[in-house]
Amino acid sequence: MNQPVDQIVRRKLSDEVFDRLERMITSGELKPGDDMPSERVLMERFGVGRPAIREAMQALANMGLVNISHGERAKVLQLTAKSIFRQVDLTAKIMLSQSSDTLEHLKSSRIFFERGMAREAALRIEPQDIADLGAIIERQRQSLGQAEEFISADMRFHSRIAQISGNPIFVAVSEAMLAWLKAYHTDMLIWTGKEKFTLVEHEEILDRLAAKDADGAEAAVLKHLERSRALYTR
Structure with missing residues (x-):
């Protein structure tokens, strides 16, 4: 029945x-x-x-x-937006570990998101934002060869750009995606000298932001993330 x-x-x-x-x-x-x-x-x-x-x-x-x-x-x-994303942090990392397709989707989503953040930041950036981003790059430079410190500063650079928007949800999304990707950031970043490319590219991004060049900032971010996406592997 x-x-x-x-x-x-x-x-x-x-x-x-x-x-x-x-x-x-x-x-x-x-x-x-x-x-x-x-x-x-x-x-x-x-x-x-x-x-x-x-x-x-x-x-x-x-x-x-x-x-x-x-x-x-x-x-x-x-x-808060941050606390909500924190609740799904573990399950998101498990989901990513189980599927290479999902990891690729996250990489693509991050690039799409950060291109928009770069454009928004170029339109809104203030002198204090420029100073903060410059200080983060200098902190990265001082951390060459120290994987954890270097990657932490790398993440801070990108989340600080999102902060320029003034939208706390953008900041939370940026920090969540970076935290999920961090588990796949290989040691190759340090041992092959790729961290020096990161510094140069971050400086290029900051130059375009400081010039309030939205197209240039977006192009610099796209170039940076397309190169670095290979560093995130299952």
Whole structure:
């Protein structure tokens, strides 16, 4: 006998509790920084046992909506673009490790994104932005031969360009893609001298940005990323 298509499935108590707690947060009843009600208060309010409360609270924590500290009341977190991407960081890296196609798609997406960021930055750049980017390049130069420090400065250079937009979502997207790609940044960057190409190309990008040349900045970024994309391998 065929199962009814619209069969109603009974939900777990913890799922119902989760929905109630989520509504308390999204409705503004509980705001970022507020302590969540105690387990005892929630048990009485919803008429459920402690296990359902704890399971629902853990689900909220897994989504980044609350922070649970041992011995303290759970606290409602302020959601930001960065915190949202941080929640998917591990699963994104696992997904990338399982598929070379997905890694190639990420590389292409990053190039598409950074070309746009370069154009936006060229239109908005201020003297302080130019000074900050120049300082990052100098930090990279001082880090030649030190893989971790050099790559960290490399990532900072690109995320700082995204910051010029004034859009925190752009910054979060930039930092997330760079963090996911970092796992595939091979040691060949250091041992073959390619880091010197990176410095020259970063200087070219900064020159075009400082000149407020959107076309030139985009072309410099495209040249840089098309060369460096080979450094990211499975």
